[in-house]
Amino acid sequence: MSLSFFALALFLYLGLDVPEASFSPASAAASEGVKITYGSVIKLMHERTKFRLHSHEVPYGSGSGQQSVTGFPNVDDSNSYWIVKPLPDSSAKQGDSIPNGTIIRLQHMRTRKWLHSHLHASPITGNMEISCFGGDGESDTGDYWRLEIEGNGKSWRQDQRVRLRHVDTGGYLHSHDKKYSRIAGGQQEVCGVREKRPDNIWLAAEGVYLPVNGSK
Numbered sequence: 001m002s003l004s005f006f007a008l009a010l011f012l013y014l015g016l017d018v019p020e021a022s023f024s025p026a027s028a029a030a031s032e033g034v035k036i037t038y039g040s041v042i043k044l045m046h047e048r049t050k051f052r053l054h055s056h057e058v059p060y061g062s063g064s065g066q067q068s069v070t071g072f073p074n075v076d077d078s079n080s081y082w083i084v085k086p087l088p089d090s091s092a093k094q095g096d097s098i099p100n101g102t103i104i105r106l107q108h109m110r111t112r113k114w115l116h117s118h119l120h121a122s123p124i125t126g127n128m129e130i131s132c133f134g135g136d137g138e139s140d141t142g143d144y145w146r147l148e149i150e151g152n153g154k155s156w157r158q159d160q161r162v163r164l165r166h167v168d169t170g171g172y173l174h175s176h177d178k179k180y181s182r183i184a185g186g187q188q189e190v191c192g193v194r195e196k197r198p199d200n201i202w203l204a205a206e207g208v209y210l211p212v213n214g215s216k
């Protein structure tokens, strides 16, 4: 299945407008400065290791036992797509840009569960566990993440380095080169840490970026 076909399939699946969408290639250079808007479907790349934030229908064997979230080494895996969503009571619409400090949710495209965290211990390092939980009709404050943009810029763009801080626990979305030995493909741990560290930094990588409302 080619990438463009996949993008199209994605739009049909999401019921979005095909002609207005821009599909971003793996190289970020071509789409530098593209704004990230609600409804966009993106991969998040951990800056230090270049692994993508990933989930799949494999439960943790420890902690909460919820669906696991890992760092994935390969670029091409559709289980690494996340839909950027506002809070349930928000007036934000699809295509709205996202100012620094906004609380957002990330929905795992394939399983429809939300990027979630809590005080359960992460499997390898005993930091805070990051899981996927809930679904289309089920979401709670454990799915809330505050966007913190590094450097300049009032709203989220693809070329910006960002942190995602979990609202309930204060933990930053974090990864490192601690690998799971039993999972194929050398996946690494994703966890939450309260300290502001260099390896809490993520970049929006491949994805389907919806254009900003009213920008035409």
Ligand SMILES: *[C@@H]1O[C@H](CO)[C@@H](O)[C@H](O)[C@H]1NC(C)=O
Binding pocket: 100, 101, 147, 148, 149, 150, 151, 152, 153, 154
């Ligand atoms: C975004 O907000 C965070 C946290 O309040 C702050 O540290 C950071 O400097 C802000 N980024 C920009 C680009 O203003």
